[in-house]
Amino acid sequence: MKQALIFDMDGTLFQTNLILEPALIATFDVLRKNNLWDEDTPIDTYREIIGVPLPVVWKTLCPSHTLLIREKSNEIFQEKLIELIKAKKGSLYPNAEFVLERLSIDNSLYIASNGQEAYLQAIVDTYDLNRFIKKVYSIQSISSGQKSDLVKKVMNENYITGGAVIGDRLSDIMAAKDNKLTAIGVNFDFAQAEELKQADKVIDHLIELL
The missing domain is CATH 3.40.50.1000 (HAD superfamily/HAD-like)
Structure with missing residues (x-):
């Protein structure tokens, strides 16, 4: 056995909590620049659901967005997270x-x-x-x-x-x-x-x- x-x-x-906030803020800053978001970054909402599959994450955070926009948002988010990890943040x-x-x-x-x-x-x-x-x-x-x-x-x-x-x-x-x-x-x-x-x-x- x-x-x-x-x-x-x-x-x-x-x-993850150490890099979550800056990565999310950076991601939603990009969304704001592209007129795809006009509210505060939903950090608390994400903390409540962390651990669930990523498609569920972005459906929860951005329920009004199309699947394509959610997928792009996740790509940006992943890039920001990896940058922070490599920088040992x-x-x-x-x-x-x-x-x-x-x-x-x-x-x-x-x-x-x-x-x-x-x-x-x-x-x-x-x-x-x-x-x-x-x-x-x-x-x-x-x-x-x-x-x-x-x-x-x-x-x-x-x-x-x-x-x-x-x-x-x-x-x-x-x-x-x-x-x-x-x-x-x-x-x-x-x-x-x-x-x-x-x-x-x-x-x-x-x-x-x-």
Whole structure:
């Protein structure tokens, strides 16, 4: 039996909140310049839904926009996020590298994220996470856009039969339960108390994983 720990990225390993606001502001500044937005940047709305698939994000943030404009908005947003990541304006959560290093000794570690491939790769490259993580899986790699299916893909491709999913949102918790893995909720920036109640265990700091 091969055990694995499957991590979410945003709000679990990476402090997305540090780059979220400037990236969103920059994106909506572009929309304003093109007369596609005339209100404040909907930062609070995004914080409430972070972790959901990106098409849902932009449908929620810009319900009156066409699909084409939403897709372009997301492209701009991704570019701004990556610029900030590479400039090290973001950060991993406290003790993330230490915990990953320790866990990788006796466990196979993977990332399964709703983030896009280029965005995730920017984080992995900037913080050299390949030292600990065997493979990173983006939601872009599956057609359904569901985290449960993404975790199932991780398990099938790597012959995983047990372990845990570690994440901050309900999609992570349900992905664990749907695949008969332990659901570990992290009570970090974007976590919701009602969602965490469904996890098998809840931690307040990554160091608790040890």
